[in-house]
Amino acid sequence: MKVEEVLTNKFYNRNPELVAQELLGKLVVRKLNKTILVGKIVETEAYLSSGDSAAHNFKGQTNRNKSLYKDAGHLYVHKMRQWFLLDIVTEGLNVPSSVLIRAVEPIDGVEKMKKNRKTEDVFNLASGPSKFCQAFGIDLGLDGLNIMSQDSELFLLNNKNLSLEEIDISGRIGISKAKDIPLRFWIKDSKYSSR
DNA sequence: CACCAGATCCTCT
DNA sequence: GAGGATCTGGTGG
Numbered sequence: 001m002k003v004e005e006v007l008t009n010k011f012y013n014r015n016p017e018l019v020a021q022e023l024l025g026k027l028v029v030r031k032l033n034k035t036i037l038v039g040k041i042v043e044t045e046a047y048l049s050s051g052d053s054a055a056h057n058f059k060g061q062t063n064r065n066k067s068l069y070k071d072a073g074h075l076y077v078h079k080m081r082q083w084f085l086l087d088i089v090t091e092g093l094n095v096p097s098s099v100l101i102r103a104v105e106p107i108d109g110v111e112k113m114k115k116n117r118k119t120e121d122v123f124n125l126a127s128g129p130s131k132f133c134q135a136f137g138i139d140l141g142l143d144g145l146n147i148m149s150q151d152s153e154l155f156l157l158n159n160k161n162l163s164l165e166e167i168d169i170s171g172r173i174g175i176s177k178a179k180d181i182p183l184r185f186w187i188k189d190s191k192y193s194s195r
Numbered sequence: 196c197a198c199c200a201g202a203t204c205c206t207c208t
Numbered sequence: 209g210a211g212g213a214t215c216t217g218g219t220g221g
Contacts (some may be wrong), residue, residue, distance in 0.1 A: 045202070054202070064217055082214050083203050100202060130203050174202050196221090208210080 004157040008148045011158075012072035016046035016090040016097040021185050023088075024167060027157040028104055029150075030136045035112050037136050039104030039126055040159075043186035043193045045172045047087070049097035053177040057096035067144040068096035075154070077143040083130035084139050088147070088156075102129045102184070104136075105192040128194045162187065 007026065012019060023041050030037040047055040056065040056078070067076040068089060076087040076098055087098035104126045106113055113125045113135040126132040133139070138154070147155045168188045171180045173195070186193045 080201065080203055085202060
């Protein structure tokens with residue numbers, strides 16, 4: 001079996017639209033004590049470094065969004081009501097762009113995910129940004145984490161890029177501003193996407 | 196200090 | 209597809 005490469009700064013340090021698109025099909029690995037959870041990314045959204053009224057950087061840096069200003073390849077985890085959301089920071093230091101992971105297809109550690117989500121339905125384990133965080137045990141403790149090494153509690157593995165025919169694009173969802181910019185990407189026909 | 200919007204989810208219709 | 213549950217940082221009085 002081929003040993004897959006861990007995605008590093010070279011991959012993440014590019015514009016978020018491109019990274020969001022190329023993240024589709026990549027594998028998320030989460031180490032939780034002795035359990036390893038793996039999921040295939042099926043849906044993402046890009047948030048831009050400037051001029052994006054839906055992005056958390058729009059009004060500048062605050063204590064809450066400071067991880068967005070880290071170098072590419074770190075996590076920005078934030079709380080939305082009682083739920084958590086996970087972004088991967090893209091582009092360089094102090095360029096606050098990111099990609100939101102909106103949904104993954106469960107691959108390994110499915111039993112643990114079912115327990116975390118309190119459901120047996122595999123299509124409901126990680127088919128939403130906060131469902132994914134719940135299933136994968138992601139909370140504010142991972143905010144700011146460097147994910148560019150397999151020693152990290154969370155990292156991504158490379159996989160071949162999907163062709164354009166395999167991807168669908170739309171406006172971002174769940175936001176009130178800048179809804180119409182086509183920055184949401186998902187694997188066409190995936191049963192594991194958020195809708 | 197009080198207020199309130201917000202990158203959600205779940206349970207009904 | 210609408211409405212309620214439920215949290216909290218950021219902002220302004």
